[in-house]
Amino acid sequence: MTEVKSEPGKPEAEKAAAASFPWPIHEAVLDNGLRVVVSADPTTPIAAVNLWYDVGSRHERTGKHGFAHLFEHLMFEGSSHVAKGEHFEWVTAAGGAAINATTSPDRTNYFQVMPSSQLELALWLEADRMGSLALTQDTLDNQREVVKNERRQRYDNPPYGRWVEYALQLTFPEGHPYHHTTIGSMDELQEAALEDFQDFNAVYYSPNNAVLTVAGDVDAEEVVRLAEKYFGGIQRHGDIPAAPDGTLPQIKIGETKRRVEPDDSVPRPMTFMMFRAPDSRHPDFTAVEVLATVLGRGRGSRLYRKLVTEKNLAQREESYTSVWNLAYGASVFFALFSPRDGVEATEVEREFTAVLDGLADGSEPVSEAELGRAKALLTSDWLRAVSELGGRADLLGQYATLERDPKIVREYLARLEAVTTEDMQRTAALILPDDNRVVIEYVTNATPDAETDGDAGANDAQDAQEADA
Structure with missing residues (x-):
């Protein structure tokens, strides 16, 4: 028997709070554990289909790193009724678009936007590869080579390509899932x-480890009926192992860690910083997003005004901050800068960290004007995302998978509006001090021994480099 949860009537106050996501949200759970989330919107004749699997790189065990991402590729290699490479062809021939997949530390998702008349095709395609993936030695060997080439293109060959890898190695201890x-x-x-990947498929690509979201010109009950038709016969896996524990003794790293990377192939010096922050399910995470926006987004940000407008030290397009929202244990807040020609990186870093310190110690707190600007930018981002069916389905999948309740999607703007300057100060004091910084510095015309005196993280960085090699 399918369990169905529909929304009860809401008091007026709750209806007003839900204005940030005014579309209905219908939930059902099939007998095999597949969760189905539907948000109907008859204003456009299309439907976004998004399937989130609760598996990412944080679930990988020692000796199995890269399985989640490689499996994303394998899922397009054919199934019982769809030949290798034909998944894309079926979707595009039916007028579909935006077909793709992504892997993060916390999940893997597959998505496509279809004419609503072709919804049944999209569900059949997703169910066919969930239940009968054509996982062979040939497809495995082929996609291993594809991933190796992807690593060369994204990490090994581009300038600064490995900075995230170096930074994560210093931000999180050995054995941590991030x-x-x-x-x-x-x-x-x-x-x-091959047997390792077959086991991975059986465990993590089962219906009770997935959320199917559909947004658009659809009938919620019909979507559930079709989900039962195509997914209902797929057997659930009885014991999905918990991901490795990502709990940390504290948010702060406890020191500044630095890696100096000599590289004469990069076009100019560049410095990247990473900070540990509360994870995306923490009550303060919205304040983290606001802080990143205040500090380094756009020409009105504090870093731009200080480093570019006032002192003309940094490349104007390369002084910013952002947040990589991880869900378990901690997220990461990161920043970068590149000095202008003729300016020493040490001078830019001195001014850059002065801005961080002013926020962290409260000597230069976030103003109401800065807070309002940041909220306006983030509100625009949100409204832009939910205005598109693909973004709407993706957000529902995110909240259903990572927070176990898709209706939390309606709380974002209220949480954003509630952020105060006091929240900014508390968050800055936690994240930005020098005992919570990882610095990856790319330098030219330098030797491998270019670490600065008193550098707390130089030895750790060298160990990480040797382990990676």
């Missing part, structure tokens, strides 16, 4: 047997 990147280890992928 210590490694989603691209994983090429050696471990190469050494893994």
